[in-house]
Amino acid sequence: MKNKSVATLLAFFLGGFGIHKFYLGETLAGVLYLVFFWTMIPGLIAFFEFIGLLIMSEQSFNAKYNSNYFLGQTMNYIGSQNSVQESSKDKMAILIDLKKLYDSGVITAEEYEEKRRKYLDSL
Secondary structure: OOOHHHHHHHHHHHHHHOHHHHHOOOHHHHHHHHHHHHHOHHHHHHHHHHHHHHHOOHHHHHHHHOHHHHHHHHHHHHHHHHHHHOOHHHHHHHHHHHHHHHHOOOOOHHHHHHHHHHHHHHO
């Protein structure tokens, strides 16, 4: 998981070399910064990126650079909410949708039975 403060400090102190880009997982951009650091252009760009990182909210930073973590947290939250609020109509609708997939030929009989059994076991 990437830290916004670390990325901001790297952009300020070592941004001309693209170290912040490597830290944020943007390897190609980091290499370009290294290749052209002698022109001072990457340093100028890094300064503006430093400002951008400085004013970016923590939530926006996580959504952009920690998307896998952010997505996992969101899915865990949604899953816990769904398990609490899921009504019997919703449960039945899932089974009906699964049956429709089987009837239309999208999934095989084995896949249908496997998915149906997994869903029923999870209840």
